[in-house]
Amino acid sequence: MAGQRYLHLNLVGNEINNHQGALAYERDHGGGPDRQNAYLPISEMGKAAEEGYFTAMFLGDIAGTAGSPAPDGGPPEPITAFAALARETSYLGLIATASCSFYDPYNLARLLASIDQISDGRAGFNAVTSVSDEWAQNYSMEAHLDRITRYKRADEFLDIVTALWEKREVRIDADQIKRFYSEQINHRGDFFQVLGPLNVAPSPQGRPLIAQAGGSGPGIAVAAKHAEMVFTNATTRQQAADYRAELDAALVARGRAAGSVPAIPGLVPYLGKTRAEAEELMRALDENVPYELYAPFALVQFGLDFTFDSIDDPFPLDQIPHPETVKDTIKSTYGNYLGLYNWIAENPGATVRDVTAQSLARGGAQHRKFVGSYDEFVDDLALWHADGQIGGFNLMFPTNVIGVRDFVAEVVPRLIDRGIYRGKPDTRPLRERFAGE
Numbered sequence: 156m157a158g159q160r161y162l163h164l165n166l167v168g169n170e171i172n173n174h175q176g177a178l179a180y181e182r183d184h185g186g187g188p189d190r191q192n193a194y195l196p197i198s199e200m201g202k203a204a205e206e207g208y209f210t211a212m213f214l215g216d217i218a219g220t221a222g223s224p225a226p227d228g229g230p231p232e233p234i235t236a237f238a239a240l241a242r243e244t245s246y247l248g249l250i251a252t253a254s255c256s257f258y259d260p261y262n263l264a265r266l267l268a269s270i271d272q273i274s275d276g277r278a279g280f281n282a283v284t285s286v287s288d289e290w291a292q293n294y295s296m297e298a299h300l301d302r303i304t305r306y307k308r309a310d311e312f313l314d315i316v317t318a319l320w321e322k323r324e325v326r327i328d329a330d331q332i333k334r335f336y337s338e339q340i341n342h343r344g345d346f347f348q349v350l351g352p353l354n355v356a357p358s359p360q361g362r363p364l365i366a367q368a369g370g371s372g373p374g375i376a377v378a379a380k381h382a383e384m385v386f387t388n389a390t391t392r393q394q395a396a397d398y399r400a401e402l403d404a405a406l407v408a409r410g411r412a413a414g415s416v417p418a419i420p421g422l423v424p425y426l427g428k429t430r431a432e433a434e435e436l437m438r439a440l441d442e443n444v445p446y447e448l449y450a451p452f453a454l455v456q457f458g459l460d461f462t463f464d465s466i467d468d469p470f471p472l473d474q475i476p477h478p479e480t481v482k483d484t485i486k487s488t489y490g491n492y493l494g495l496y497n498w499i500a501e502n503p504g505a506t507v508r509d510v511t512a513q514s515l516a517r518g519g520a521q522h523r524k525f526v527g528s529y530d531e532f533v534d535d536l537a538l539w540h541a542d543g544q545i546g547g548f549n550l551m552f553p554t555n556v557i558g559v560r561d562f563v564a565e566v567v568p569r570l571i572d573r574g575i576y577r578g579k580p581d582t583r584p585l586r587e588r589f590a591g592e
């Protein structure tokens with residue numbers, strides 16, 4: 156990490172990561188295109204991110220939904236959205252999440268290689284394993300696989316897509332014509348049989364970047380073998396340092412260099428010219444959220460199943476298991492659990508309402524929330540940058556298009572002045588941007 160000069164900023168473009176009161180707020184503040192075409196906000200955000208020299212846009216993937224009727228939210232599938240955004244932008248990286256639990260590797264290798272080709276080498280694959288039984292039931296499974304099996308499948312899955320992508324080459328023939336050759340991989344494993352070759356030509360970066368999100372022991376082991384960047388949920392600088400140490404140990408055990416894979420935590424910024432203005436933004440958004448209805452959801456998503464009399468009662472931290480005791484067994488996302496646990500421990504007296512706000516209502520799931528002025532925010536980012544434990548941030552704005560535009564206008568110039576952010580587009584192929592940091 157020591158050699159890295161600039162922060163990477165990635166924009167997380169999923170509406171689900173906005174504040175839960177954002178739609179009403181945007182309606183009242185003239186922001187946001189018609190949601191019926193949910194690609195339009197992605198397009199506007201992507202173009203704004205490119206103006207702000209972001210390294211990449213990140214789209215999480217919700218591979219199903221639960222209940223019937225299911226709550227609203229119908230974003231386009233990430234790879235499909237990026238096929239359009241690739242032609243509306245010139246250098247923004249396009250990192251699509253897709254689940255190794257639900258796809259077949261040949262299908263996905265082909266789709267992602269196609270985005271890589273369409274974008275001239277800007278595609279990335281955020282390889283996740285997902286957590287939901289309801290989603291799994293859309294993919295011919297009775298229930299989701301247990302964590303160990305999920306990650307074994309993901310490991311084999313990534314072996315296959317990497318082999319398919321890497322067994323391709325470009326040759327210039329005697330007539331000066333570019334021709335593409337690819338080879339069979341003859342894979343026969345525990346989960347998949349894939350002959351190959353892949354039928355999509357390589358992009359200028361050879362193959363898509365592989366990113367990973369999943370912070371349990373088996374998740375880190377898969378990241379250490381395959382990932383070129385990881386999406387984490389450090390809510391404190393200490394947690395970022397602890398994660399860095401754990402990832403580095405796993406990388407070294409795999410024969411890779413410590414620090415060679417940047418860890419990029421999520422971050423939700425509430426900003427204004429002054430701190431009071433930022434607090435007012437949060438208050439105005441909070442006003443749109445029926446907290447009593449949200450509390451049970453917020454707790455269940457962490458596997459926290461207990462009753463409470465009043466939403467303003469203190470949150471009973473002593474009733475939930477310490478993260479270390481559930482690290483490899485919890486069904487939900489370990490990093491979310493850890494982040495939320497740490498947050499509650501660091502905020503004594505936090506009520507059920509506060510925990511609901513932190514974990515669900517205020518956007519970005521359990522990721523760190525920052526509330527303050529533009530200048531305070533730049534100071535905060537500079538501190539994290541100076542620690543050298545993170546490669547940058549995956550930003551999730553409480554409001555959608557409005558938040559990104561405000562950030563690009565107000566914060567980006569301040570970061571450039573501070574010397575911790577590039578003042579021009581990074582035009583290298585995506586994989587090179589994250590390499591060796």
Ligand SMILES: Cc1cc2nc3c(=O)[nH]c(=O)nc-3n(C[C@H](O)[C@H](O)[C@H](O)COP(=O)(O)O)c2cc1C
Pocket residue numbers: 214215216217218252254282283284285286368369370371372373374375386387388421486487488489490491
């Ligand atoms: C920051 C972060 C983002 C994630 N994004 C997605 C996603 O978009 N879609 C998905 O199906 N799973 C997503 N996951 C879930 C992981 O792939 C994994 O299934 C889950 O975190 C449980 O494994 P773990 O305990 O090792 O983290 C995400 C996890 C993390 C930590």
